[in-house]
Amino acid sequence: MCYRIIIVDDHKLFVNGLQALFLGAPKIRVIGCFTNGRDVLHFLENGNDPDLIILDLDMPILDGFQLLPIMNRRYPKIRSLIISSHDSKDTIEHCKKVGACGFISKTQTFKTLKKVIIDVLEGREYFEVAPQKVRHLKSQNLTQKLADIYQLSVREQEILKMILGQMETKEIAHKLHLSPLTVKTHRRRIFNKLNVHNIAGLVALIKEHPEL
Structure with missing residues (x-):
């Protein structure tokens, strides 16, 4: 089985790093990268069906906090993983409430991130406590x-x-x-x-x- 994911983050270097992480990975294929939530919704409305959305919180034009409840309401089968530098307890709890399946800090290594992505794709939840x-x-x-x-x-x-x-x-x-x-x-x-x-x-x- 090949999982399809989309990456939503307005930092190009971070997005490029994530894409490089999955090059050659047999189980994962990146089918789209976006810099804001509005473009994500357009992508989904056109019939695209990812298994996972990897999402930052800080973005222009419909940020992660605004996009999450919409995703949860319209596309409940798509799992969502938040990757953000805002890793306070309140932020993580809020992400849980509005439908995220996981949260990991941007300070983590790509190796840890890859493992967490697989966990979330396979139906498990992961909410990190800041180091x-x-x-x-x-x-x-x-x-x-x-x-x-x-x-x-x-x-x-x-x-x-x-x-x-x-x-x-x-x-x-x-x-x-x-x-x-x-x-x-x-x-x-x-x-x-x-x-x-x-x-x-x-x-x-x-x-x-x-x-x-």
Whole structure:
């Protein structure tokens, strides 16, 4: 089976990159590229029947947010994958509500993108959590586990979370409205409770305990 896809994005370099990605791919054929939603609708009204539309959100003349609900209403069998640099939680949730089958950030690699496209074509959904959000969630979970094990105070948890987020002492002090000296004192107490001497020791502790 050969899947037919159309690409809708007003950035030519990105579109060219996507087309190059599928050259020689046995399962995928690009049957159209467009820079706005209005031309997509004209294409579909002329009887063309793609399996998937790869869609950016920012475009002139009927953008992705406007096109998605129209597609969902008129052409419900055509699956849609959003590829955008606007990867906030609210944006992703809105895309879900108006009918998208998937969302992936433009910061991802073409290798990952190709896999996601195949997943969506085969009936699965994929809604990416932005990389920075993933790191934040991991940091939150790790901090809570360390706090439970080593009895860290609320302030110590707060500072540890920032340390795990690779923030420097001055950054932490500014963020929490504390003096750098106070932050250094909290940092020393945290390391003492965890029985480590520095960041390298903290990393080693985490690696030694995969359950964290």
